[in-house]
Amino acid sequence: SSQLRSPADFVETFQPFSFFLTKVKDIKTQYNSIGALSLKDILSESMGKLKASCHFNFMFDMDWLVKQYPDSARQLPMLLVHGDQGRAELNMKADAQNFPHISLCRAPLDIPYGTHHTKMMFLLYTTGLRIVIHTANLIPNDWHQKTQGIWVSPIFPPLTNSSEKGESPTGFKTDLLQYLAAYRAAKLAPWERHIQAHNMTAANVHIIGSVPGRHTLSNKHSWGHLKLKKILSERGPEPTLVKNWPLVGQFSSIGSLGPDKDAWLTSEWARSLSSCKGSSMMQGIGASLPKLDLIFPSKDNIRLSLEGYNGGGCVPYSIKTASKQPWLTPFFSQWKSEGRGRSKAVPHIKTYTRHSPDGTQAAWFIVTSANLSKAAWGALEKKGSQLMIRSYELGVLVLPQSFGYKTSFPVSSRVEDIVEAEKATFPLPYDLPTTTYIRGDRPWFIDVPCVDLPDTFGLNWCPP
Numbered sequence: 001s002s003q004l005r006s007p008a009d010f011v012e013t014f015q016p017f018s019f020f021l022t023k024v025k026d027i028k029t030q031y032n033s034i035g036a037l038s039l040k041d042i043l044s045e046s047m048g049k050l051k052a053s054c055h056f057n058f059m060f061d062m063d064w065l066v067k068q069y070p071d072s073a074r075q076l077p078m079l080l081v082h083g084d085q086g087r088a089e090l091n092m093k094a095d096a097q098n099f100p101h102i103s104l105c106r107a108p109l110d111i112p113y114g115t116h117h118t119k120m121m122f123l124l125y126t127t128g129l130r131i132v133i134h135t136a137n138l139i140p141n142d143w144h145q146k147t148q149g150i151w152v153s154p155i156f157p158p159l160t161n162s163s164e165k166g167e168s169p170t171g172f173k174t175d176l177l178q179y180l181a182a183y184r185a186a187k188l189a190p191w192e193r194h195i196q197a198h199n200m201t202a203a204n205v206h207i208i209g210s211v212p213g214r215h216t217l218s219n220k221h222s223w224g225h226l227k228l229k230k231i232l233s234e235r236g237p238e239p240t241l242v243k244n245w246p247l248v249g250q251f252s253s254i255g256s257l258g259p260d261k262d263a264w265l266t267s268e269w270a271r272s273l274s275s276c277k278g279s280s281m282m283q284g285i286g287a288s289l290p291k292l293d294l295i296f297p298s299k300d301n302i303r304l305s306l307e308g309y310n311g312g313g314c315v316p317y318s319i320k321t322a323s324k325q326p327w328l329t330p331f332f333s334q335w336k337s338e339g340r341g342r343s344k345a346v347p348h349i350k351t352y353t354r355h356s357p358d359g360t361q362a363a364w365f366i367v368t369s370a371n372l373s374k375a376a377w378g379a380l381e382k383k384g385s386q387l388m389i390r391s392y393e394l395g396v397l398v399l400p401q402s403f404g405y406k407t408s409f410p411v412s413s414r415v416e417d418i419v420e421a422e423k424a425t426f427p428l429p430y431d432l433p434t435t436t437y438i439r440g441d442r443p444w445f446i447d448v449p450c451v452d453l454p455d456t457f458g459l460n461w462c463p464p
């Protein structure tokens with residue numbers, strides 16, 4: 001029975017997609033026993049005997065993080081890659097003083113308003129290297145009662161002879177090394193060498209990363225939405241298959257997107273996401289775009305969540321930004337995850353997909369740190385000759401052909417369907433079809449008081 005299984009067994013049984021959600025306190029056991037992991041699970045000895053680890057993230061609670069490791073691993077070398085500058089960096093350094101085994105690497109953020117948003121783990125075991133790409137900050141609240149996404153790689157074995165490349169058909173290793181190289185950080189060199197030294201032929205996802213910069217020429221399509229456009233135009237769906245398949249974006253924060261939908265959202269971002277095989281040209285002017293559905297928590301999704309209004313603390317959409325883009329609201333759908341038992345677990349996860357009208361198939365799926373913002377996905381400048389990105393982001397793209405499917409793969413948010421299905425079925429974090437906002441509801445704004453209706457705990461929301 002499930003309570004006797006180790007975390008490694010959980011991971012083993014939820015293949016080949018290896019896409020998990022975080023365990024959520026106070027939901028029914030069945031929704032935490034299949035396809036869900038805690039940080040302790042991920043770091044447990046059953047997953048591998050650790051020698052060293054590295055965490056890329058935005059927020060760190062070091063005391064708590066160390067306690068998620070098994071006793072035997074709490075003194076092992078740990079590198080934390082962060083984006084904190086000034087006073088925040090001093091705080092990181094002060095915290096790290098208490099932990100001689102922890103060292104810090106600051107990611108350069110030379111473009112204003114950029115953040116080090118990427119959430120990734122390198123876990124070096126006695127037997128090989130595992131990579132985890134996820135959406136949760138390294139603070140207890142992010143792993144308590146929210147919906148977060150976690151992609152878990154297999155253990156990549158050491159390369160036996162140095163002549164082997166150890167690259168996968170998806171270019172995973174090359175793209176990950178290109179991402180790391182962008183930090184130009186000496187402290188990452190040991191981990192770049194570890195990645196070089198392991199056989200990653202089993203990696204079955206593509207890397208979609210963003211690094212700060214004004215990317216031009218051969219670098220222009222290495223990052224953000226243009227990287228996605230490039231992969232989809234080379235390996236994406238046939239245009240005829242997905243003609244009326246909608247796009248879904250799902251995220252926990254939104255940037256300033258301009259005066260109307262055509263300023264960036266449809267003309268640039270959605271155009272890249274709707275790219276198909278061999279049609280990067282057709283996505284030029286005039287090609288019609290698919291329906292765009294944006295899942296973003298409504299005020300009531302937050303009010304009635306397990307955390308009540310406080311759950312909105314990690315959904316930082318400001319009324320100041322929202323008031324400049326009322327044109328966005330008609331695209332919104334509610335957060336609904338009955339199949340995964342997580343309708344009341346505030347979504348901090350970010351995912352993007354293109355699915356069939358009946359919601360049973362997908363042409364591709366992305367889990368990433370990237371919210372709906374130009375800072376994360378990039379904005380074209382200088383007549384489209386450069387892509388300006390402000391932040392570090394990282395995600396993985398699932399394509400049908402990497403999992404033995406020709407054109408699309410079955411999807412479901414119903415855990416019972418997923419485990420019993422004849423054919424490998426991708427575990428969606430939310431329900432399809434999506435659900436529009438009900439009359440009288442509105443998008444969640446972190447900086448607007450809510451005193452009309454009490455939350456799960458009978459409280460109001462008076463923003464800090």
Ligand SMILES: CNc1ccc(C(=O)O)c(C(=O)O)c1
Pocket residue numbers: 058059115117137252253314315316348369371
């Ligand atoms: C300005 N800083 C952040 C804004 C949004 C998010 C999010 O993921 O929604 C995060 C984060 O949690 O990393 C940080």
